[in-house]
Amino acid sequence: MEIDVEHVEGPRxxxxxxxxxxxxxxxxxxxxxxxxxxxxxxxxxxxxxLSDLSFMASSGLISLYNIAFTMRGDSIPDGESGWNVLHxxxxxxxxxxxxxxxxxxxxxxxxxxxxxxxxGFDKLIEIFSDRDEALRSFS
Amino acid sequence: MNHFDFTFIYEHHRTFIAGQSIFEAGDPxxxxxxxxxxxxxxxxxDLIIDELEDGAIFGEMALVDAQTRSASAIAFTDCxxxxxxxxxxxxxxxxxxxxxxxxxxxxxxRTRRLxxxxxxxxxxxxxxxxxxxxxxxxxxxxxxxxxxxEFAAVYLTATQVGGDFYDFIVNPDHPNNMQVxxxxxxxxxxxxxxxxxxxxxxVRTLAHQSNTPADILRQSNRAVMEDIRTPLFLSCxxxxxxxxxxxxxxxxxxxxxxxxxRAAENVVETxxxxxxxxxxxxxxxxxxxxxxxQPGDFMVIFTDGVTEARNSAGxxxxxxxxxxxxxxxxxxxxxxxxxKIVEDIDQFAHGQPRSDDLTLVVxxxxxx
Numbered sequence: 001m002e003i004d005v006e007h008v009e010g011p012r013x014x015x016x017x018x019x020x021x022x023x024x025x026x027x028x029x030x031x032x033x034x035x036x037x038x039x040x041x042x043x044x045x046x047x048x049x050l051s052d053l054s055f056m057a058s059s060g061l062i063s064l065y066n067i068a069f070t071m072r073g074d075s076i077p078d079g080e081s082g083w084n085v086l087h088x089x090x091x092x093x094x095x096x097x098x099x100x101x102x103x104x105x106x107x108x109x110x111x112x113x114x115x116x117x118x119x120g121f122d123k124l125i126e127i128f129s130d131r132d133e134a135l136r137s138f139s
Numbered sequence: 140m141n142h143f144d145f146t147f148i149y150e151h152h153r154t155f156i157a158g159q160s161i162f163e164a165g166d167p168x169x170x171x172x173x174x175x176x177x178x179x180x181x182x183x184x185d186l187i188i189d190e191l192e193d194g195a196i197f198g199e200m201a202l203v204d205a206q207t208r209s210a211s212a213i214a215f216t217d218c219x220x221x222x223x224x225x226x227x228x229x230x231x232x233x234x235x236x237x238x239x240x241x242x243x244x245x246x247x248x249r250t251r252r253l254x255x256x257x258x259x260x261x262x263x264x265x266x267x268x269x270x271x272x273x274x275x276x277x278x279x280x281x282x283x284x285x286x287x288x289e290f291a292a293v294y295l296t297a298t299q300v301g302g303d304f305y306d307f308i309v310n311p312d313h314p315n316n317m318q319v320x321x322x323x324x325x326x327x328x329x330x331x332x333x334x335x336x337x338x339x340x341x342v343r344t345l346a347h348q349s350n351t352p353a354d355i356l357r358q359s360n361r362a363v364m365e366d367i368r369t370p371l372f373l374s375c376x377x378x379x380x381x382x383x384x385x386x387x388x389x390x391x392x393x394x395x396x397x398x399x400x401r402a403a404e405n406v407v408e409t410x411x412x413x414x415x416x417x418x419x420x421x422x423x424x425x426x427x428x429x430x431x432x433q434p435g436d437f438m439v440i441f442t443d444g445v446t447e448a449r450n451s452a453g454x455x456x457x458x459x460x461x462x463x464x465x466x467x468x469x470x471x472x473x474x475x476x477x478x479k480i481v482e483d484i485d486q487f488a489h490g491q492p493r494s495d496d497l498t499l500v501v502x503x504x505x506x507x
Contacts (some may be wrong), residue, residue: 025326055455057495058325058443061372065419111455119374119393120415 003034005124008106012138014043014086015104016131019048024057043104044078045138046071047131051107060112061119064103068125071102101126145173145196145241148231150221155214159428161198168201170224171242177218183210184471190215199242201321202228217394267329274300274332277339283307283317285382289473289503290319293481294496295444301496303442304339307436308346315383318346321374321500323394323442323447325416334371336419338363342375352377352390353425356417360392363418376440378502385432385504390425392417395443398462402435402506406467409458432504437476439465444497448484451491456484472504 001021003079008014016039017030035046050056105127108116116122128134152175155161161172164183174195181197182187188210191197201208202225223231232239239343281292292305302324307316320342323332335463345355363373376394380387389397393416399408414425432438441461448456461480468479475501484497 033299039369055447058323058374059370059449061416062325111457120413120419122413123415124419 001030003030003091005034005038006021007043008135013044014045014047014135014138015045016049018048018052020052022055022057023053023060023063024055028057028059031063032040032066035070039070039073044071046103047106047128047134049106049131050104050109050112054109056112056115061115061121064121064125067109068101068103073102083110087126102135102138104128104134106131145194145221145238147182148173148221148223150223150227150237153222155218155219155220156218157214159214161212161214161218161220162208164208164213168198168204168206168208170222170400171199171202172197172212173221173223175221178215179218180213180215182213185486194407196242196245199246201239203242203246204363209278213227223404225502228287231323241308270329270332271299274336277336278304279307279392283438285317286358286384287505287507289501289505290478291473291499291501291503293294294494295481295493295498297444297493298328300329300332302327302335303444303496303498305440305498305500306339306346308343308345310347313349315348315381317380317382318352319378319380319440319502321394321440321442321498322373323496323498325372325374325443327496330371330408334373337371338375342377346377352379352388353427354394356390356425356500357423360417360420360423364421371418374442376412378431378438381454381501385434385436387430387432387438389428389430391428392423392425395441395446397441398437398439398465399430399432400437400465401433402431402437402441402469407462407469432502434504434506436504437465437469437482438502439476440500442496442498444493444495445480445484446498448488448493448497449491450488452484453505454489460487476503 001019001023004018008016017034023031038046048067057132058074105125107129109129116127126137128137143401161179174193174197175192175213176193179197180187181190181191199213210357241242278294279292288308294303294305297406304322306320307317308320322338324334338359341359342355356375360377375392376389378387389410389412391412391414393414396412397410399406399410403498410428410430412426412428415423446455446457446461460483464480464483465476468476480499
């Protein structure tokens with residue numbers, strides 16, 4: 001999988017991260033790390049362009065999930081000590097309305113859109129088919 | 140230990156910067172190297188098989204047996220090396236017996252270590268095989284035999300141990316009700332298998348307490364949230380089947396939607412049931428879906444290993460092919476349909492190795 005990043009000029013610090021190829025167990029961590037780097041470098045809002053992503057394995061869901069709370073500004077806790085924190089973040093994430101969210105998705109292919117719908121991710125992360133509309137949606 | 144001082148050999152010193160390749164697997168083995176300063180990683184694909192420091196020699200194997208390089212050598216830090224080509228190697232070996240003995244000693248040490256590592260690896264393979272047996276033991280030994288119904292199940296793992304499971308659970312106090320479970324843990328291998336074993340017990344216990352499918356999922360989700368130490372998700376579909384009436388109550392946690400063959404109408408319906416996978420949120424409220432299986436109807440429940448099976452061109456078996464297979468084989472038995480689906484997948488994949496576990500459960504209500 002290739003990851004390309006484009007920064008959008010403006011006050012809302014938006015970056016567009018385009019994933020090309022296949023998101024699976026061999027690279028799901030790369031996408032998370034890239035989002036962490038962007039976040040530490042000041043990106044506040046991330047539009048994940050999935051238009052050229054041809055396949056997303058179940059491990060891809062872990063990427064989306066972790067990127068969603070990375071973009072909220074939360075670090076991903078590891079190990080047992082951080083586990084309760086992780087649970088709290090999960091609950092908060094569920095309570096964040098999609099409009100306030102810092103991660104949005106652009107143009108997933110039908111197969112991936114179906115996976116997002118089946119697993120409930122479409123309720124968690126807003127999906128757009130128009131890039132400009134997606135960019136305008138970040139508050 | 141090697142006490143031979145290789146550094147006295149006068150040879151031109153070469154420097155490599157960190158990250159630079161000294162040789163690659165497949166290259167001709169035309170020289171050996173003495174590492175004077177720095178660290179070298181010996182790699183096969185992306186796996187580091189050895190880490191070498193000052194004073195080590197490497198690359199001698201290909202020089203002695205005249206084969207190509209079996210591994211790559213990469214400078215991990217900036218390095219200073221001495222390269223001894225075949226001719227020089229021959230000279231040194233014949234002129235300085237200690238040199239030949241020192242090289243042989245290093246090769247022996249390496250071989251000895253490989254034997255020990257290989258033994259450990261064999262042991263691990265054996266343990267994995269035992270793990271596989273135990274895991275197979277967690278799956279139903281055979282499918283249920285109930286008058287008026289047929290049940291078929293297929294379970295094929297991509298690695299030695301899998302993260303899928305299926306179950307048919309009947310509470311002896313309510314013999315007319317059967318809970319059919321199909322689930323898939325995100326990820327593969329040992330972590331997924333251990334998680335699968337634990338979740339299988341949780342679901343089984345809850346099903347035995349005659350909970351509804353939605354309750355089983357809700358409470359299993361709590362168990363996932365309380366217990367697990369690694370962020371694994373589980374997709375799970377539960378169908379509660381009344382064996383007398385054919386009434387089925389389904390609930391779904393992010394699992395592939397099952398396919399319902401309605402024989403009388405001659406249609407195959409996707410039972411669409413979106414729902415969060417288990418392990419995402421502290422509380423979930425899965426919906427329930429009711430339907431009634433009529434005589435001749437099938438319910439096909441499967442994991443994504445079915446639709447995501449691929450051929451060498453990278454194409455997926457996909458929903459359409461699965462639908463076509465089901466449509467063309469809806470007059471046979473549950474076993475025949477399951478076998479046909481697997482046959483079509485294998486034919487499509489054409490020897491391409493399975494990348495994910497594949498589980499398939501077929502339920503048929505027999506014609507009267």
